[in-house]
Amino acid sequence: MLLVLSEEHKAHLGALPLVGDPAVGELGRLAVELLRRGAAPRACETAARKLSIDVDTVQHGVEGLTYLLSESSKLMISEIDFQDSIHVLGFSDELNKLLLQLYLDNRREIRRILGELEPKLPSYHSLEWRLDVQLASRSLRQQIKPAVTIKLHLSQNEDQTVQVLQTDPSTLLHLIQQLEQALGEMKTNHCRRIVRNMK
Amino acid sequence: QRFRFCGDLDCPDWVLAEISTLAKISSVKLKLICGQVLRDLLGEAMEYEKILKLTSDAKLDSGDVKATIAVLGFVLCSAAKHGVDSESLASELQQLGLPKEHAGGLCRCYEEKQSCLQDRLRARSLRLSRLGSVCWRVDHTLSSSELWEVNEPLVHLTFNVRDGEHGGTAAVPVVLSADKFRVLLAELRQAQALMNSL
Numbered sequence: 001m002l003l004v005l006s007e008e009h010k011a012h013l014g015a016l017p018l019v020g021d022p023a024v025g026e027l028g029r030l031a032v033e034l035l036r037r038g039a040a041p042r043a044c045e046t047a048a049r050k051l052s053i054d055v056d057t058v059q060h061g062v063e064g065l066t067y068l069l070s071e072s073s074k075l076m077i078s079e080i081d082f083q084d085s086i087h088v089l090g091f092s093d094e095l096n097k098l099l100l101q102l103y104l105d106n107r108r109e110i111r112r113i114l115g116e117l118e119p120k121l122p123s124y125h126s127l128e129w130r131l132d133v134q135l136a137s138r139s140l141r142q143q144i145k146p147a148v149t150i151k152l153h154l155s156q157n158e159d160q161t162v163q164v165l166q167t168d169p170s171t172l173l174h175l176i177q178q179l180e181q182a183l184g185e186m187k188t189n190h191c192r193r194i195v196r197n198m199k
Numbered sequence: 200q201r202f203r204f205c206g207d208l209d210c211p212d213w214v215l216a217e218i219s220t221l222a223k224i225s226s227v228k229l230k231l232i233c234g235q236v237l238r239d240l241l242g243e244a245m246e247y248e249k250i251l252k253l254t255s256d257a258k259l260d261s262g263d264v265k266a267t268i269a270v271l272g273f274v275l276c277s278a279a280k281h282g283v284d285s286e287s288l289a290s291e292l293q294q295l296g297l298p299k300e301h302a303g304g305l306c307r308c309y310e311e312k313q314s315c316l317q318d319r320l321r322a323r324s325l326r327l328s329r330l331g332s333v334c335w336r337v338d339h340t341l342s343s344s345e346l347w348e349v350n351e352p353l354v355h356l357t358f359n360v361r362d363g364e365h366g367g368t369a370a371v372p373v374v375l376s377a378d379k380f381r382v383l384l385a386e387l388r389q390a391q392a393l394m395n396s397l
Contacts, residue, residue, distance in 0.1 A: 128324075128325040138386055149327065
């Protein structure tokens with residue numbers, strides 16, 4: 001699968017052969033840092049001063065590299081496809097090899113970072129419960145009514161929410177039975193076949 | 200095999216795995232570490248540096264130290280939760296492979312603090328809301344725009360409720376006439392009599 005680079009992207013990456021190969025290594029490192037930690041304008045300024053080029057050129061070069069690396073990692077393109085995709089930029093063989101090495105070295109980490117960007121549903125954090133028995137109320141004395149109160153702690157992207165639920169013991173037993181049945185589904189042939197194919 | 204201190208269930212694998220780590224520490228030092236763990240469970244600060252000093256002889260690395268604290272915390276909390284007496288706990292720990300002096304030291308620590316621990320666990324149990332305090336005031340209405348001479352007493356009550364769901368205190372103000380207040384009082388007295396008869 002080939003990457004199609006837009007004209008603007010090609011123009012940004014066009015700055016790379018001008019800075020020289022060791023500088024491209026530095027820009028590559030900045031690009032990976034950008035993916036790991038976010039924008040660092042001061043680092044770009046320092047690099048621009050060290051290489052005596054315009055800050056904007058450095059910024060565009062780093063951003064272009066970042067986009068190239070993240071798109072390639074996202075699509076998990078093979079080495080040959082990567083080389084063919086950047087061939088269109090007309091760089092020297094040395095530069096192409098450098099870019100390929102940059103891609104291969106950082107591919108796994110970039111994929112891990114991209115994997116964390118997906119939207120998340122609230123997930124289980126912890127559970128507190130209590131068992132009470134109602135003995136009497138204003139309208140009726142001499143009762144025995146057991147109830148289980150559950151406080152479910154959920155977390156979603158560092159937000160903590162709380163859900164309070166109440167049920168009687170027979171509903172709770174039914175709930176447990178349904179959840180155990182759901183877990184048991186993993187052992188059926190159908191699920192086993194799918195899991196085997198995924199591995 | 201079922202253990203009472205695990206609530207009549209199997210002992211968790213990670214606890215079994217760390218029993219041998221506990222055996223590496225001398226039984227005297229284990230008792231002191233237990234004391235520190237109990238301090239943490241009872242809400243005071245645990246002195247981690249002391250624990251590090253006590254485990255340094257046994258040459259435990261930082262992962263083993265944390266595992267030791269976790270296992271001791273689990274055993275003490277779980278035993279208190281299920282109301283296990285200290286002799287049963289000692290015999291069950293020996294069944295798991297903990298040497299006799301170690302189990303004995305641990306259980307002596309447990310016995311001293313068992314009721315404190317249970318009180319603290321009881322206080323930490325789930326409560327949805329809690330009444331903080333009640334403030335009251337009795338007024339006498341003289342007159343109003345509807346009627347020239349009203350002359351009726353009025354009770355203002357403010358319940359300060361601590362919300363268990365989200366934390367924080369909410370004030371709930373209520374205004375009652377004398378008759379309604381008498382009904383409220385009678386009903387609450389009946390509920391109190393029921394509670395006392397339990």
